[in-house]
Amino acid sequence: MFQGFFKAEAAEPVEVRLSRIGENRYQVQLEERTQEVEILPFQKKTFLLRQGEKTIPFSCAKLENSVWVWLNGKTYVFEILESGSQNRKKPEVFSGIVELKAAMPGRIQKIFVKSGDKVSGNQPIFLLESMKMEITVSAPAACYVKEILCRAEEQVEMGKILARLEASDEPSVS
Amino acid sequence: MVKKVLIANRGEIALRIAKTLQKMGIQVAAVYSDSDRDSPHLLYAEEAHALSGAFPAETYLNAEKILEIARTCRADAIHPGYGFLSESASFAEDCAGAGIVFVGPSSSVLRKVGDKLQAKQVAQEAGIPVVPSWPVQGGAKKSDLRKAAEDLGYPLLLKAVAGGGGKGIRLVREPDELERVFEEAEKEARHAFGDSRIFLEKHLPRSRHIEVQIFGDPYGNVVHLFERECSLQRRHQKIIEETPSTVLSFQQRKLIGEAAVRIAKAVEYYNAGTVEFLLDSSGSFYFLEVNPRLQVEHPVTEMTLRQDLVRAQIQVASGETLPFYQATLKPEGHALECRIYAEDPQRNFLPCAGKIACYSPPSGPEIRVDSGIQEGMTISPHYDPLLAKLIVWGRSRMDSIKTMSWALKNFVILGVATNLEFLQALISHPKFLSGEIHTEFLQEHGADLSRREPVPETALMAAAFAAAAARTPPKPEETGEKKPENAAVEAASPDSDPWAVLSGWRAF
Numbered sequence: 001m002f003q004g005f006f007k008a009e010a011a012e013p014v015e016v017r018l019s020r021i022g023e024n025r026y027q028v029q030l031e032e033r034t035q036e037v038e039i040l041p042f043q044k045k046t047f048l049l050r051q052g053e054k055t056i057p058f059s060c061a062k063l064e065n066s067v068w069v070w071l072n073g074k075t076y077v078f079e080i081l082e083s084g085s086q087n088r089k090k091p092e093v094f095s096g097i098v099e100l101k102a103a104m105p106g107r108i109q110k111i112f113v114k115s116g117d118k119v120s121g122n123q124p125i126f127l128l129e130s131m132k133m134e135i136t137v138s139a140p141a142a143c144y145v146k147e148i149l150c151r152a153e154e155q156v157e158m159g160k161i162l163a164r165l166e167a168s169d170e171p172s173v174s
Numbered sequence: 175m176v177k178k179v180l181i182a183n184r185g186e187i188a189l190r191i192a193k194t195l196q197k198m199g200i201q202v203a204a205v206y207s208d209s210d211r212d213s214p215h216l217l218y219a220e221e222a223h224a225l226s227g228a229f230p231a232e233t234y235l236n237a238e239k240i241l242e243i244a245r246t247c248r249a250d251a252i253h254p255g256y257g258f259l260s261e262s263a264s265f266a267e268d269c270a271g272a273g274i275v276f277v278g279p280s281s282s283v284l285r286k287v288g289d290k291l292q293a294k295q296v297a298q299e300a301g302i303p304v305v306p307s308w309p310v311q312g313g314a315k316k317s318d319l320r321k322a323a324e325d326l327g328y329p330l331l332l333k334a335v336a337g338g339g340g341k342g343i344r345l346v347r348e349p350d351e352l353e354r355v356f357e358e359a360e361k362e363a364r365h366a367f368g369d370s371r372i373f374l375e376k377h378l379p380r381s382r383h384i385e386v387q388i389f390g391d392p393y394g395n396v397v398h399l400f401e402r403e404c405s406l407q408r409r410h411q412k413i414i415e416e417t418p419s420t421v422l423s424f425q426q427r428k429l430i431g432e433a434a435v436r437i438a439k440a441v442e443y444y445n446a447g448t449v450e451f452l453l454d455s456s457g458s459f460y461f462l463e464v465n466p467r468l469q470v471e472h473p474v475t476e477m478t479l480r481q482d483l484v485r486a487q488i489q490v491a492s493g494e495t496l497p498f499y500q501a502t503l504k505p506e507g508h509a510l511e512c513r514i515y516a517e518d519p520q521r522n523f524l525p526c527a528g529k530i531a532c533y534s535p536p537s538g539p540e541i542r543v544d545s546g547i548q549e550g551m552t553i554s555p556h557y558d559p560l561l562a563k564l565i566v567w568g569r570s571r572m573d574s575i576k577t578m579s580w581a582l583k584n585f586v587i588l589g590v591a592t593n594l595e596f597l598q599a600l601i602s603h604p605k606f607l608s609g610e611i612h613t614e615f616l617q618e619h620g621a622d623l624s625r626r627e628p629v630p631e632t633a634l635m636a637a638a639f640a641a642a643a644a645r646t647p648p649k650p651e652e653t654g655e656k657k658p659e660n661a662a663v664e665a666a667s668p669d670s671d672p673w674a675v676l677s678g679w680r681a682f
Binding site for chain 1: 520524525526527528529531532534554555582583584586587588589591592594595598627628629630631632633634635636637638639640641642643644645
């Protein structure tokens with residue numbers, strides 16, 4: 001019924017498989033361990049997870065490519081990754097093209113580089129103004145700026161691709 | 175009594191004011207910007223008027239637009255809330271000119287206390303010590319600036335004369351930084367407040383921020399409603415407020431209250447206001463500034479005194495005398511407030527925008543939630559990231575902390591990152607529990623508060639379930655009883671609630 005990799009912030013991706021085996025009964029496989037649990041609807045967006053003797057209420061919501069969960073006083077955000085072993089590596093160096101996206105809506109206040117520039121890891125690429133704060137968007141690692149996809153003073157939405165960065169030794173001819 | 179009040183504000187304060195007005199049987203006119211179309215405060219107004227635009231300058235700060243709406247809908251009063259136009263002397267004047275009551279002090283009082291240097295002068299004349307400062311005169315030489323800074327001592331603060339709400343404050347640690355930070359401060363002040371004047375102020379290390387709620391009427395009566403301690407701040411923005419302060423004796427509370435009343439009387443203050451003081455590490459207090467409006471943290475005062483300050487504001491604005499006597503104001507118990515912000519403590523408190531997919535606040539006796547959000551609405555980047563205020567009352571400070579801890583744990587907000595867990599860690603910190611708080615608390619103990627715990631497998635199971643449920647939409651040809659997983663799908667989908675959509679006018 002569901003199989004995928006969940007990645008919580010600053011944690012390693014975990015493979016999870018869930019399938020329904022009866023009314024409110026599910027088989028869950030986390031990494032190597034498999035167990036059976038009951039999940040009952042309780043209130044809107046809130047459910048009861050019964051694991052052995054314990055009953056644990058949780059609330060959840062799925063938003064685009066992430067799942068939010070509240071459970072036992074803590075909130076978790078999981079990114080759903082496509083299954084594949086490459087998700088297991090923490091990328092410190094990347095190969096190919098990486099898209100730099102706006103983490104939140106705002107206004108492009110400054111663009112510090114131009115296409116073709118070579119930048120180092122953490123070098124500021126954009127200054128974004130949002131919620132009365134100035135946020136610096138930096139290069140994740142040493143790379144080349146392949147193209148800038150926004151203008152100064154432009155209002156951008158969350159998730160908009162602001163630039164494409166390329167991690168080859170030589171900038172590609174574009 | 176006024177008959178119709180226009181609330182020139184948004185979010186949680188607009189909702190909170192509307193509730194009191196409706197309880198009093200007064201008509202409510204609300205305003206909203208484009209991004210606030212889904213704001214719950216519109217549900218508590220008889221009329222909602224659009225302020226087209228999204229940026230504050232074209233909406234909630236647009237005095238002309240707001241006055242025009244007030245005139246058209248025949249509101250006889252405007253409540254400015256906090257922030258926005260609440261401290262604008264010219265707006266208060268324009269209201270008076272239009273025959274509309276401005277719920278707050280007069281424009282001349284606003285002008286006097288709005289100038290932080292003038293306010294200090296008033297305090298000094300009233301015999302109250304002030305935080306030492308040095309006004310930078312126009313045309314002051316660099317050498318004068320450097321000497322004044324040396325006399326005050328480093329580190330020191332650069333503050334905007336026309337500033338407020340914790341904005342326009344910069345710390346200068348060493349003499350080398352002075353000129354550069356001064357230039358930045360001037361630029362920021364001109365941009366934010368339209369007035370580039372700066373003054374130097376001594377920085378009192380590990381001080382405690384203690385403020386006194388005052389209330390006056392136009393007949394010269396002024397009372398104080400005791401103090402609030404707001405020492406837990408980050409970048410001059412308050413996070414947790416409480417009353418009573420753990421550090422003041424009964425005698426000190428009385429003295430600080432009386433000092434605040436003296437200052438208020440000296441400027442002929444009326445309506446609600448707050449006089450802010452700093453208590454240094456030796457226990458001496460110094461006047462800081464006057465905030466001539468209702469403050470964000472006013473609920474903690476309401477909880478211990480069982481009063482409705484907005485109600486009192488409306489009564490006084492309608493020409494009545496003060497509804498309280500100093501002798502009968504007796505606070506009971508302890509109240510705590512936590513400000514819930516849309517920010518990510520794991521990423522240096524980066525403000526977050528997004529859609530509220532699930533919202534479920536805690537409730538119970540002794541718990542109050544003043545919220546500006548509802549499920550289905552989008553948090554916009556244009557405004558302050560305050561989502562809600564969580565206020566609790568307890569018979570003792572420890573009781574209120576226990577209730578607050580429970581309430582924070584049971585506050586569900588999904589869709590934007592919040593500081594809920596950070597607040598949980600903060601109120602369980604041993605130094606918070608012992609009351610050893612001060613304005614540099616977060617700098618000192620910040621590291622203790624951001625520990626990450628491993629993700630429990632139950633959370634992963636819940637996430638898999640949510641992902642699975644969202645992937646199986648109900649088949650249209652299915653009739654009769656719904657399968658349990660389809661009921662779960664509807665429950666898990668954020669757009670399934672038709673009541674989440676608001677339209678403009680609501681006639682009652």
